């Protein structure tokens with residue numbers, strides 16, 4: 001059932017992937033380890049394994065938070081800048097005091113472009129965006 005859903009998700013993405021893409025570039029090197037962004041005293045660490053990060057592989061997402069209070073939910077939304085890639089959100093489970101983890105897949109984009117945007121959504125609000133390069 002879960003596999004069927006994943007395949008459906010990937011097919012939907014392959015079909016819906018359209019647009020010319022953008023001239024943006026990665027703002028962090030996800031292959032080197034977790035990326036960290038901070039805003040005031042709040043800090044988000046975002047990591048993906050295994051590295052290097054590849055499309056069409058089962059990926060482990062890990063978000064670590066510092067100075068966030070009352071965190072009810074953490075979701076990673078995966079999209080491509082200026083492209084329609086369909087819905088792909090990975091809900092994370094709390095695995096430690098400030099650690100949230102989950103598994104997901106980044107699909108192949110027929111355009112060949114590997115720039116993905118991972119938005120970290122905390123309590124239904126986008127807190128931070130990471131532009132990462134994914135290998136095909």
Ligand SMILES: [Cu+2]
Pocket residue numbers: 017018080083084085109110111
């Ligand atoms: Cu795409």
